[in-house]
Amino acid sequence: MAIIEVVNVDKIYNDSEVKVTALSNINLTIEKGEFTAIVGPSGSGKTTLLNLLGGLDSPTNGKIRVGDVWLNELKGSKLIDFRLRNIGFVFQSYNLIPVLTAGENVELIMQLQGVSARVRKQVAADMLVKVGLADRFASRPAKLSGGQQQRVAVARALASKPQFILADEPTANLDGKSAENLLQIMEHLNRNEGVTFIFSTHDQRVMNRARRVILLEDGRIKSDTLQ
Amino acid sequence: MLLSLSWRNVWRNPTRSMVVVVAVALGLWGGVTTMALINGWVKQRIADSIQNEISHIQIHNPEFLLNEEVDKTFNFDSVAQALSSADGIVGLSGRLKVFAMAQTDRANSGLVVLGVKPNSERSVSGIPNKLIMGSFLEGDFKTPSIVLGKKAAEELKLVNYELTDSIAQKLSAMELRLGEQIQPLVGRRIRTRSSFMNALRAELEPALFNHYSETLADSCASFRLNGPVVLTFQTPAGELHSAMFRVRGIYRTSNTAFDARMAYVNFENLALAANINPNYVHEVALLCKDNTSVVSIAQTLSTTYQNLKVRRWDEISPEIALYAAFGDFMGLIYIVIILFALAFGIINTMMMNVLERYREFGMLMAIGMNRLRVYSMIMMESVFLTLTGGVVGIVFSIVFIKIFAQTGFDFSMWAEGFEAIGYSSVVYPDITLANYVLVTILVTATGVLASLWPARRALKLNPMQALRVE
Ligand SMILES: Nc1ncnc2c1ncn2[C@@H]1O[C@H](COP(=O)(O)OP(=O)(O)OP(=O)(O)O)[C@@H](O)[C@H]1O
Ligand SMILES: [Mg+2]
Numbered sequence: 001m002a003i004i005e006v007v008n009v010d011k012i013y014n015d016s017e018v019k020v021t022a023l024s025n026i027n028l029t030i031e032k033g034e035f036t037a038i039v040g041p042s043g044s045g046k047t048t049l050l051n052l053l054g055g056l057d058s059p060t061n062g063k064i065r066v067g068d069v070w071l072n073e074l075k076g077s078k079l080i081d082f083r084l085r086n087i088g089f090v091f092q093s094y095n096l097i098p099v100l101t102a103g104e105n106v107e108l109i110m111q112l113q114g115v116s117a118r119v120r121k122q123v124a125a126d127m128l129v130k131v132g133l134a135d136r137f138a139s140r141p142a143k144l145s146g147g148q149q150q151r152v153a154v155a156r157a158l159a160s161k162p163q164f165i166l167a168d169e170p171t172a173n174l175d176g177k178s179a180e181n182l183l184q185i186m187e188h189l190n191r192n193e194g195v196t197f198i199f200s201t202h203d204q205r206v207m208n209r210a211r212r213v214i215l216l217e218d219g220r221i222k223s224d225t226l227q
Numbered sequence: 228m229l230l231s232l233s234w235r236n237v238w239r240n241p242t243r244s245m246v247v248v249v250a251v252a253l254g255l256w257g258g259v260t261t262m263a264l265i266n267g268w269v270k271q272r273i274a275d276s277i278q279n280e281i282s283h284i285q286i287h288n289p290e291f292l293l294n295e296e297v298d299k300t301f302n303f304d305s306v307a308q309a310l311s312s313a314d315g316i317v318g319l320s321g322r323l324k325v326f327a328m329a330q331t332d333r334a335n336s337g338l339v340v341l342g343v344k345p346n347s348e349r350s351v352s353g354i355p356n357k358l359i360m361g362s363f364l365e366g367d368f369k370t371p372s373i374v375l376g377k378k379a380a381e382e383l384k385l386v387n388y389e390l391t392d393s394i395a396q397k398l399s400a401m402e403l404r405l406g407e408q409i410q411p412l413v414g415r416r417i418r419t420r421s422s423f424m425n426a427l428r429a430e431l432e433p434a435l436f437n438h439y440s441e442t443l444a445d446s447c448a449s450f451r452l453n454g455p456v457v458l459t460f461q462t463p464a465g466e467l468h469s470a471m472f473r474v475r476g477i478y479r480t481s482n483t484a485f486d487a488r489m490a491y492v493n494f495e496n497l498a499l500a501a502n503i504n505p506n507y508v509h510e511v512a513l514l515c516k517d518n519t520s521v522v523s524i525a526q527t528l529s530t531t532y533q534n535l536k537v538r539r540w541d542e543i544s545p546e547i548a549l550y551a552a553f554g555d556f557m558g559l560i561y562i563v564i565i566l567f568a569l570a571f572g573i574i575n576t577m578m579m580n581v582l583e584r585y586r587e588f589g590m591l592m593a594i595g596m597n598r599l600r601v602y603s604m605i606m607m608e609s610v611f612l613t614l615t616g617g618v619v620g621i622v623f624s625i626v627f628i629k630i631f632a633q634t635g636f637d638f639s640m641w642a643e644g645f646e647a648i649g650y651s652s653v654v655y656p657d658i659t660l661a662n663y664v665l666v667t668i669l670v671t672a673t674g675v676l677a678s679l680w681p682a683r684r685a686l687k688l689n690p691m692q693a694l695r696v697e
Binding site (some may be wrong): 053054085095104107109112119160 | 228229235236239280587593594595599600694695
């Protein structure tokens with residue numbers, strides 16, 4: 001069974017005077033272990049789609065299943081808790097808490113999940129090793145480069161043992177080399193540990209690394225190709 | 228880790244947080260010190276009043292309490308034996324208590340005259356140790372003795388103002404010109420303070436007068452020991468009797484009203500003059516081992532002496548017992564008002580903290596931090612911020628109170644006003660551990676309350692909106 005199933009989803013923003021149809025009639029399944037890029041021009045609905053998949057927003061029409069749960073059936077704190085235990089997030093920026101060290105940022109999410117302090121520490125250290133930051137456990141985010149900060153965010157997402165990780169333009173603020181490096185790490189985790197990644201991007205080189213590319217235009221899926 | 232996260236968040240903007248910490252510390256320092264001063268005052272007032280005025284327990288003929296008539300006595304021998312051997316009673320004095328009109332050659336005034344046996348009175352009262360001049364009623368004199376309060380002595384104009392040679396010499400040594408200008412006054416005896424002042428004003432240049440007149444008047448004042456006072460009172464038979472006494476001592480307490488009213492004479496002299504059987508008394512005053520034993524002792528005495536009225540200090544002077552409760556209450560109100568004012572500053576700081584971290588809260592809520600946790604984090608930050616100030620303020624207060632509990636805090640600049648209502652001008656601040664605990668709880672509560680509004684702001688945010696990159 002696919003871990004994500006999107007059925008007939010529309011998203012219409014009408015909180016301002018003009019109605020904006022951000023997504024229309026999206027149907028989509030994502031299998032465990034995918035390494036999928038969502039691409040498309042600015043305003044095509046990439047962020048909107050990722051927000052819907054992550055349970056940060058709800059569709060105007062249609063429904064979304066994550067694992068064996070239909071997201072529209074979850075409300076309030078149940079939904080927050082579902083995100084905590086099932087979905088990993090990497091944002092474009094503001095991922096980390098500046099007063100916590102890299103290690104503590106990774107530990108925080110496990111603490112929210114109720115993992116014991118001893119296990120937390122160990123897992124956080126392991127995750128930082130996986131993203132190549134073994135020696136930066138005690139560094140505050142301000143002491144890390146943009147690319148390193150994004151890698152800490154990936155480590156944090158991993159530490160929560162989610163069903164999949166959503167990353168909205170994770171490389172948008174990075175230089176080419178750091179972006180390349182981040183993608184390599186994500187790809188490695190995907191290949192060797194089966195971590196499912198769904199990320200959006202503008203960047204052609206990032207796109208090229210994806211095994212599946214979903215192209216959005218004006219809120220519709222224009223193409224969906226495996227490469 | 229959430230605790231340590233909150234703590235670190237408090238210090239993200241150290242300057243802004245320090246402002247709040249300092250404000251809370253100063254506010255509490257003021258509040259707690261005021262509380263301790265009020266408390267110290269009240270305690271002192273109670274102690275003074277037990278020691279000098281009412282003692283722990285008083286026993287009367289119940290009818291005497293109605294109109295304080297001179298014939299409403301009771302037999303002292305009937306109680307004295309039992310009381311002096313009773314457990315927990317450390318002092319016992321049988322008294323006569325008579326209202327008298329006092330007259331001197333210059334003035335007259337109403338007095339409450341207590342007839343006491345000096346040794347017994349010393350066992351219950353601090354007055355014999357409060358003499359500023361002369362001695363208590365000991366000693367054999369042809370004319371009976373009377374001990375007056377300073378205020379009463381002044382009202383009866385038993386004061387002379389005389390600039391003696393020795394004072395004049397001291398003044399010359401201090402300031403030559405002053406010494407020269409007062410020469411005409413040396414050796415003159417002046418009867419009232421106002422005419423002494425007038426005389427000074429006439430001799431001194433204005434600057435010196437303004438600077439020295441009050442102190443000079445104080446140091447030149449002397450009471451006319453052995454001055455005659457005629458007391459007139461009613462006898463049990465209803466006649467008026469007069470007798471002459473001579474002033475042998477002047478006492479002074481911190482309660483001017485008491486000093487103006489209460490006079491002490493020898494028991495036998497008063498019994499004789501007022502024609503009262505010397506085996507009878509109006510009042511028995513008792514001093515107990517400590518304040519805590521008073522209730523049970525009074526209880527026992529009440530049942531033993533059914534026909535007499537036994538009253539504890541807090542029944543004799545309920546207003547003083549009330550002060551004790553009231554003092555604590557006042558201190559608390561004061562602290563609550565201070566904290567209420569401080570709360571606005573805390574809210575403001577917390578609000579800035581929250582607004583600056585809008586995206587961060589959005590991120591935390593997105594990855595799975597629930598509302599309760601977001602709320603507790605903000606609340607803990609607010610409590611930490613407030614409590615840091617609170618702890619600093621309380622530590623300051625403890626040090627301050629410790630110091631002044633030894634030396635006393637001198638209000639003598641305003642002392643006249645305080646003493647008129649029975650309070651000493653030197654206050655020893657005093658505060659109970661329970662009050663510190665209470666203050667700490669109040670501070671914490673303020674922190675919690677001040678976090679409500681900012682936390683509401685954070686909880687209302689939509690993580691998706693907060694994270695949107697413009
Ligand atoms: N909260 C919102 N309220 C109203 N309109 C919105 C909101 N969020 C997005 N939109 C609109 O929905 C459409 C899709 O936006 P979305 O952010 O998903 O695009 P995107 O593909 O992520 O673009 P970008 O590449 O610039 O990030 C746009 O027209 C946008 O203006
Ligand atoms: Mg976007």
